[in-house]
Amino acid sequence: MAVTIDGNTGIDKVQDGSIGTADLAADAVTTAKVADTVNLGRRNLVINGRFQFWQRGTSITGNSSAAPFLADRFFVQDSSQFTSNISRDIDVPSGQGFIFSQKREWTTAHDLSNTGSYSTTEHKIERNDVNHLMCGTSDAKQVTLSFWVKSSVTGNHSFTMQIFASSRRSYKTTYNIAAANTWEKKTITIQMDTNSAGAFSGGGKTAGIFLRWGHGAGSQYSNSNTDAFETTDTFFVTGSAAPASVTNATWYITGIQLEVGDTATPFEFLRQGEEEALCQRYFYASDNGEMNCVMGTSTEGLGMGSFPTKMRVSPTVYASGGGAITTADIRYFNGSATFTTFTTCSTSRLGIQYFSVVGSGTQGLPVRPFPLWFDAEL
């Protein structure tokens, strides 16, 4: 159909690239005119990308552990050679609508001479949520990662996208922090792996994709290969900026979004309840009395309460804070405790199934577990 543009008629087709933003009048493109093929919602594959949920607490001081979680869905790794403080912070980029960021601070400088040393911030995405990226096929999609970052250390920092294939496939790249202690938005577009070696392995509920911000690593986890997938478990570009090796270095991040396509769209703000439920598929910190049980015999109890969200898999149970459950965590409603030893607690994806104790309980009495942690993380 011929159209008229600026009085010129008989134009059958507008050529690719001929209409720029400046050519469109304000409000010329309205919601009603946007085709339903445009991806407007549920773009972000990252859960808790604005660091809104911290069920486990809001700070770790002196971390030197392999895989502690703090903010929901994110874990912060420091091998024993590194020591860092991790915390929720209200320092955020202005004018973006974020409330919190995650702060890393390395209090002691360590060199990277230990081959197996590493310090990272990481996020795993369930395979069920990334199957549509078609990794390992010629139809593999492009994805774009965007995030806000601020660090006292300038230069090229490492980021790695990994695929949980039969052997780990890693795509390392760098993002540049130009100015110290200044929020900057970074965008990285990656063509997902078209090599068949990049096909996901494992079931749908297992990890599919791994986002890894590298803060320093020894030679075991480093090489200089960038911007292509390779079969290695490496996540640090040799020679890139290493805040973990700088005394009192800081690194903040928030507003993380991973989406299909080659364009970073504005951050997708989910409603609080939606994002909380997404987090609770992987971790749930119960409050007093939320996961009630009843004694089925004198020493065995059955769960009565359900998790607020069906969890990814049956979770491992800890006492609140991450320690072992004791009899102090499971008592009758009146507060009495007649158990001498807590023995075990099994779960399903929906709640506590069974627990057993040593002692003299009363069949039929309801039991009120104190706050517990249910961990179904990837």
Next chain:
Amino acid sequence: MIEVTITNAVYVKDTNDTIQCINAEIDGVLVSIPMDEGNRHYDEIMRQVEAGTLTIADAEE
């Protein structure tokens, strides 16, 4: 990477003689691990059992 230390793994049965889960110390913390493939602690236990570096003791009768 993401290594966890697992010790003292033992199957746990209920009074109906049904195995309910595995009790084990993970990084020194005694926890109950459901036998659900995909639970990262259970998967790690099975990986170590297959590698011959961990044995799960039978449940107490």
